Amino acid sequence: MRLLLVSLFFLVMVALCGLHSGIPEDVGSRAALVFGFLMLSGFVVGELAAKRQIPRITGYLLSGMACGPSLLALVDREVIEHLRLVDDLALALIAFTAGAELKTSRLRARARSIASITLVQTALVFVATGLVLWLLRPLLTFCHDLTGAQVLSVIAVLALIATANSPSTAVAVIVEARSKGDITDTVLGTTVLKDIVVLVGFSLVMSMALVHFSAAGGPGVSSARGVLLEVLFSLCMGVAFGLLMILYLRFVGKQRMLFMVACAFLSIHLSHTFHLDHLLMAVAVGFTVSNFSRQGEVFLSGLESAAGPIFLIFFCQTGAGLNLAVLLSVWHIVLIFIGIRGLFTYLGTRAGAAIARDPPAVRKLAWTGFIGQAGVSLGLAALARKSLGEPGAYIADLVVGAVVINQIFGPVAFRWALLKSGEGKKEP
Amino acid sequence: MTTILGLIVIALFAYLGTALFKIPGLPPSLRALIASGLGFFLVGLLLGPYATNLLDAGDQKSLDVVVNLGVGWVGLLFGLQFYRRDLRRFPARHYLGAGVESLFTMLVVGAGMWAAVGLSPWAAPVWLTVGVLAIVASTTSPTIAEQIVHDTRPRGPITDTIRLISSVDAVPAIVLLGVGLCFSPLHPADAGVLGSGWLWVATACGLGLTLGALFHLITLYRYTDNQLLVIVLGLTVFCGGAAHYLRLSPLFVNMIAGMVVANRSPQRLRILRSLLAVEKPIYLVLLTLAGAMWTCPPASLVALVPLFILLRLIGKFVGGHLATTVAGLATRSSLGLGPGLVPHGGMAVVIALNVKQFFPGALGDLALSAAVASVLVAALVGPLTLQRLLYHEGEAS
Numbered sequence: 001m002r003l004l005l006v007s008l009f010f011l012v013m014v015a016l017c018g019l020h021s022g023i024p025e026d027v028g029s030r031a032a033l034v035f036g037f038l039m040l041s042g043f044v045v046g047e048l049a050a051k052r053q054i055p056r057i058t059g060y061l062l063s064g065m066a067c068g069p070s071l072l073a074l075v076d077r078e079v080i081e082h083l084r085l086v087d088d089l090a091l092a093l094i095a096f097t098a099g100a101e102l103k104t105s106r107l108r109a110r111a112r113s114i115a116s117i118t119l120v121q122t123a124l125v126f127v128a129t130g131l132v133l134w135l136l137r138p139l140l141t142f143c144h145d146l147t148g149a150q151v152l153s154v155i156a157v158l159a160l161i162a163t164a165n166s167p168s169t170a171v172a173v174i175v176e177a178r179s180k181g182d183i184t185d186t187v188l189g190t191t192v193l194k195d196i197v198v199l200v201g202f203s204l205v206m207s208m209a210l211v212h213f214s215a216a217g218g219p220g221v222s223s224a225r226g227v228l229l230e231v232l233f234s235l236c237m238g239v240a241f242g243l244l245m246i247l248y249l250r251f252v253g254k255q256r257m258l259f260m261v262a263c264a265f266l267s268i269h270l271s272h273t274f275h276l277d278h279l280l281m282a283v284a285v286g287f288t289v290s291n292f293s294r295q296g297e298v299f300l301s302g303l304e305s306a307a308g309p310i311f312l313i314f315f316c317q318t319g320a321g322l323n324l325a326v327l328l329s330v331w332h333i334v335l336i337f338i339g340i341r342g343l344f345t346y347l348g349t350r351a352g353a354a355i356a357r358d359p360p361a362v363r364k365l366a367w368t369g370f371i372g373q374a375g376v377s378l379g380l381a382a383l384a385r386k387s388l389g390e391p392g393a394y395i396a397d398l399v400v401g402a403v404v405i406n407q408i409f410g411p412v413a414f415r416w417a418l419l420k421s422g423e424g425k426k427e428p
Numbered sequence: 429m430t431t432i433l434g435l436i437v438i439a440l441f442a443y444l445g446t447a448l449f450k451i452p453g454l455p456p457s458l459r460a461l462i463a464s465g466l467g468f469f470l471v472g473l474l475l476g477p478y479a480t481n482l483l484d485a486g487d488q489k490s491l492d493v494v495v496n497l498g499v500g501w502v503g504l505l506f507g508l509q510f511y512r513r514d515l516r517r518f519p520a521r522h523y524l525g526a527g528v529e530s531l532f533t534m535l536v537v538g539a540g541m542w543a544a545v546g547l548s549p550w551a552a553p554v555w556l557t558v559g560v561l562a563i564v565a566s567t568t569s570p571t572i573a574e575q576i577v578h579d580t581r582p583r584g585p586i587t588d589t590i591r592l593i594s595s596v597d598a599v600p601a602i603v604l605l606g607v608g609l610c611f612s613p614l615h616p617a618d619a620g621v622l623g624s625g626w627l628w629v630a631t632a633c634g635l636g637l638t639l640g641a642l643f644h645l646i647t648l649y650r651y652t653d654n655q656l657l658v659i660v661l662g663l664t665v666f667c668g669g670a671a672h673y674l675r676l677s678p679l680f681v682n683m684i685a686g687m688v689v690a691n692r693s694p695q696r697l698r699i700l701r702s703l704l705a706v707e708k709p710i711y712l713v714l715l716t717l718a719g720a721m722w723t724c725p726p727a728s729l730v731a732l733v734p735l736f737i738l739l740r741l742i743g744k745f746v747g748g749h750l751a752t753t754v755a756g757l758a759t760r761s762s763l764g765l766g767p768g769l770v771p772h773g774g775m776a777v778v779i780a781l782n783v784k785q786f787f788p789g790a791l792g793d794l795a796l797s798a799a800v801a802s803v804l805v806a807a808l809v810g811p812l813t814l815q816r817l818l819y820h821e822g823e824a825s
Contacts, residue, residue, distance in 0.1 A: 036666025
């Protein structure tokens with residue numbers, strides 16, 4: 001019945017488009033209309049998903065995909081670009097939540113496990129995916145006209161993107177399932193730490209690739225130093241923002257959510273101005289407030305109470321931005337890529353957890369938290385597209401295709417794992 | 429550096445607002461000024477192109493959705509007040525009085541502005557400028573009335589009528605804005621399948637009724653408070669976006685939708701609570717965005733602002749007197765309810781922001797400037813006149 005109601009809203013939109021003919025086009029007003037519809041349809045599909053014990057965010061993503069350019073075409077690139085700031089704001093608030101969930105008191109106990117899984121899994125996924133792709137290079141059409149070194153560097157870029165995860169997806173599933181426990185802490189800590197490792201690694205690999213593709217690429221070491229500085233500066237800025245937020249929460253305390261939105265907006269601005277990593281900076285804000293003040297609980301509960309609309313906005317827009325047509329064009333390679341990535345993520349997590357002597361539940365189930373891929377992977381793919389010409393475009397298409405699938409199944413698998421381990425709570 | 433500055437500005441204003449409000453014995457005018465949220469308009473100014481440019485033109489365009497949400501939110505909330513059974517608590521002549529006062533203020537401001545605007549070189553249609561200013565002037569702030577009631581605890585028919593009038597006298601303004609936009613240059617005569625202004629008026633009403641009905645149907649299901657908030661948020665953006673897409677007033681369309689929900693939905697009170705729960709943050713965000721969007725209109729138009737404020741005060745005083753007569757109230761003061769209707773507030777700024785969305789040039793800036801200046805003056809004067817009236821009438825002691 002609720003789907004029928006959403007269809008009625010859709011019909012209203014169609015009628016509005018008919019009435020609109022002749023009025024000058026304005027992206028802003030179209031974006032508002034589409035945004036409202038995305039929220040409504042996303043909400044309804046999310047609720048239907050929740051009824052079947054599927055994460056709401058999967059429903060939001062599916063609804064976004066349906067409204068996106070490849071299917072109903074309600075949302076086009078122009079609208080997505082127009083709503084970029086709203087999307088960034090939602091992402092910053094999700095990153096605040098991710099940071100606030102990282103409690104040192106809990107993480108201290110999981111530090112060994114987080115470090116071990118991060119290292120083993122990243123190394124294994126990178127090396128093994130690269131090796132398999134190297135063996136499969138006759139299938140990769142973009143390799144045909146490239147030299148051996150160029151193929152190697154492109155494969156290295158692709159293998160590195162395979163190691164990336166989505167902290168925002170992980171935190172969304174955790175918050176929705178109201179999950180607490182070893183798997184939760186391990187996945188959360190690892191996804192954030194891996195974010196840093198992947199960023200540094202990508203800059204290294206990309207620098208080496210650029211050497212083989214053009215003279216524009218600088219020496220890898222200096223570039224890596226730049227990225228390390230970027231990471232450090234992002235974290236420091238995040239801590240500084242966090243301290244300001246603590247002062248506000250301590251001495252003012254009014255309109256907390258509004259102040260958080262203002263901080264999110266200003267952190268976006270700051271990261272753009274100084275080319276900082278927005279996600280890391282926002283995570284550091286949340287981490288600082290949560291761990292170095294008495295207001296941490298208030299901060300986190302405020303964010304969690306607003307989580308519904310924030311996740312809805314972010315994941316609907318993420319879904320709408322995914323290009324399904326690309327998936328269809330390279331589906332067989334995408335399936336191989338997903339298969340390899342999934343397999344070695346599982347093995348890497350298991351091995352890392354075994355080295356850290358984690359409990360059996362973590363060894364068996366934690367890997368599901370690393371399947372989801374979203375913003376970081378898409379961002380790296382976009383960089384590859386921009387820098388590596390035709391092979392870069394192929395990489396980007398392949399990654400977008402993989403993200404479509406991983407983003408649908410990743411949250412479902414992770415939620416299943418949280419419920420199976422008893423850390424998450426079922427929908428009433 | 430500017431980002432940090434922006435953050436400090438926001439924190440400082442929030443701190444000052446909170447700290448000042450807590451000071452006991454603070455004059456009601458200062459309290460009203462803080463409560464009006466104009467500080468956030470100033471924050472917006474400091475974040476906007478005039479100062480730090482943190483909210484540049486590109487960001488403002490991207491945040492159109494938020495403006496739409498805010499304007500739609502206010503419209504919906506306003507419409508939800510009109511629940512048939514609640515309305516029956518007051519005699520019809522009180523509503524008639526509110527209408528008369530509002531229309532009279534429009535008439536006074538409109539006539540004065542017609543003469544003044546006619547003298548200055550002005551590109552937009554004069555009727556539109558005059559109409560917009562008259563509409564902005566006609567509303568009264570219920571917030572300040574509530575604040576005074578809270579402070580002085582008055583009891584009696586004058587207090588009740590002032591509270592009622594200040595809550596409902598924006599109806600003529602919203603309706604005239606909704607209708608006026610349908611006849612404005614936003615809808616060229618040959619635009620789309622609808623050619624004439626009246627057809628656009630019918631479309632606006634139809635859209636409001638349809639969206640109200642859909643709103644009612646989708647909120648028939650059982651939701652938790654958080655879920656209801658999400659869905660109300662989505663519906664408000666959708667309704668506001670639908671109106672804006674057709675260049676209709678989101679305030680008008682959402683007010684109609686709100687009226688439908690108020691009278692049809694069994695969840696009326698829960699929806700109202702959801703809307704009220706985030707009313708303040710949304711309003712403050714709107715004010716901040718209004719500050720960032722504001723650009724100073726040409727000097728010849730700025731000169732109109734003091735005249736606008738003066739005309740509004742005259743309109744409110746005389747209009748209030750007329751309302752007293754129409755409502756059949758007896759007052760000791762010859763000015764009747766007039767002094768109690770001076771407060772000006774959020775609705776005026778929201779109407780001006782709605783105008784600015786459609787007319788981003790000088791007209792929008794003039795409307796916003798007039799609204800903000802008038803809210804500022806009314807925050808200083810309004811509480812005093814209202815308090816004095818209530819003491820004089822013996823309802824407050």
